[in-house]
Amino acid sequence: MYVSILEKVFDGGIFRNQVIELLKNIKIQDSSENIALFIMLPILLRSNNGIHFTWNQYEREIAELKAEMNINNIDLEISYIPMLFSHFYLKPFLLFYFLLITTPLLSIRIIKRKISVIHCRSYLPTLISCLLKKIFPIHVIFDLRGLYVSEMVTVNMLKNDSLSYNIWSKIERYLLELSDQIIILSDTFAEYFESKKIDVKEKTKLIYANVNIPYFQSERGEKVEYKKKLELEKYNIFLYSGSLGHWHSSDALLSVFKKIAFQISNPILVVLTQYRRDLILDSARKYGIDEKLLMIKYCKPEEMLEYLLAADFGIIPLTEEQLGDDFYWVARTMLSSKAEEYMAAGLPILFNQQIGGLQYINERTHVGIPFTFSDEINIRVNHYHTLSKNCKDYANRNFSVKSNAEKYMQLYKVN
Template identity: 30%
Template sequence: MNVLYLTVLENTERNNIHENQIFGLRSTDINYKFLFFSPFFILNRTHLKINRNRFYKSVDCREFKIPIFSYNFYLHVILLPYLLLCVLPILIYCIVRYKPRIVHTRNLLSAFVAVIAKKISRNDFCIVSDPRSVYPEEGVIIKRWKYNRFNYRMWKKIEAWTFKNSDACLGLSELFKDYLMQYNRKSYFIPAVVNELNVFDGGQRKMLRKKLGIADNDCVLIYVGSIGLWHDVNTLIQIIKLFALKNKNFKIIALSSSLELKHKIMNNFGEKVLFCGTVPSIKVREYLTASDFGIIPGSAKCGYAYELLYETMIASKAEEYLCTGLPIIVNERIVNLKQYIERNNWGIVYSGEKKSFVGNWEYLEKERKEISSEALKLFSVNVVKMQLKELYKNLLNLNNEFVNK
């Protein structure tokens, strides 16, 4: 079975997401070809540079640099013709050459381009739209356009048209699947993948805590990843301060490149903080194993865009926490994750409005192993591979029924 996995305008430079969530799907049963259209110019808050990354050069992968800024991932609709001009000729050529039965698209831009390519080329393949998030609302949050103005309204129309013209849609959470169902009845919940090496190891935990200078009676909170948009640093600080009122013996581990986070967390908690910056994936697992709770802070910011985002997201870092047997402190606004936590007794729910916690604070080694085992049944890479294989077969009429677990 030939599957073309397509991404458009995602920055591939030093991107662990591609390594873990995309290349992790490689399988002996499915012949994947990975096709990346990445921005040529990397633009962030501090500098502009040319993307010279060649990390993804391999037999099953092709990467093409588009003369566009990474800033334009949230694309103003006036630039859509330019994007199509850059991508469509190469994409159609690759479709004709590889003859995929399935084109699996990651993000709304990729799905939109794939639908256009199918209509132009008249090739017979199925499109699996895997949008990963609510793109029009994210554009509002990141301040690329304003809610209910021209760009937002146009992207909502493009979103609806793209999903309706896809053969199947995938949601990273159950509530995201429900959101997609309004556009396409063939919508399924298939989560982001987590490496199966993320398993709780009690023996390693004791050794790591000793190595890090963590006492047996210290309760360790950990935060991993970027902060500032989906997760707010002030909300994170509020959660830790509320926790500090209940437990004086605590430590904080922060694995992030955010200077804002480093500054604020050090100013508020000083010697209780172990700020490690960005570390390799294997080291992340070690820090998670040594910790007692992972924090998913969300944000206190209001508005329809935030409400829809938090209703439909789970957060891949939450899945990684759970697969490592780490209970979670989650903001109640992140609805689907909150439901998992409450249903399975996997941590604590934080209410920003009530300034309170609800949940279990005591997790023995046995219980952490159970959390890890149950979470891996939902989020591990092998489970996701099996679900995708069944979905592909169903779309190609090779299987009578796809069971969405």
């Protein structure tokens, strides 16, 4: 049974790529595999339009997901749990309340379905499952997705001198020690465990996040054709796609672009984001960058692909600020789905060398150009096509949902 709790299941493509497509591929490869997906969602959702019941807000999406799972012979169950506010479970006195509600729900499914393996997506499902290991003979797979404890500090959900931080640090250690298998998403994540003096090497397995490889690499036109379609044919395109804020700052992005813009003719920075346009323009003015060298857009996923295929380089800036040990570990263990998508599209990456997961790959398979903010960035490469090919080849070998499904299938087969 695959368990997800309090995730944004219907917002964006992450859950679909990393969960739905994975389970479908496992079922395709082994139709005898009995797979169930159990999702716990909050009863209420808050939006700009007020507070809504989840099943009303996502009525169509829930119906479509149920139909899709049924066609693929995957059992889907959705339960709704009362939430007081977002991430309320981080407060120690409310964590017990959360466990009191959710533990019986999972217990019933274990008994009813005679579950032997629970694939836990992140901390909450793993915490409940590890507690239930004391009652049921279950094999717990801890898929270590964010937010982990250091990430919680970085996004201001916890303070590292707080009681909640100390409690969640102890919970993290407990989950790592008690789970039967641990999945990490980058080669450098094992260093995080070593820093905590937790020896889990024997039960840790690296499985990168999934990318829809055919989507990025199906029969498509040449780069020049996409540039022409987007009316950008005269430009050398540097692309950033995704959110700006906690992990990656607009100041860092524009600082990097300033360093490379003078090296080549007709540069343009294309930013695909929901981040505030005025703040990005403030950063541009701060670094003396002409607005004519910027294109800031919010676009649908299918539109984003055209920009990826038209671009010459992807950028992953992180931030110029030094934010302490917790941020260091976030950066050191990071690979990012953004990097995986760039690579799948054959897009060489300009990346902050603090991003440990990507730096690890680049040291072994040249996929981009690492930089620091204190040094100049040399963008003049005479082996661009080799870089692009390296990106695609690495993505094909490591990021495809088909190969990941095979790896997870091996973990599910517990004697």
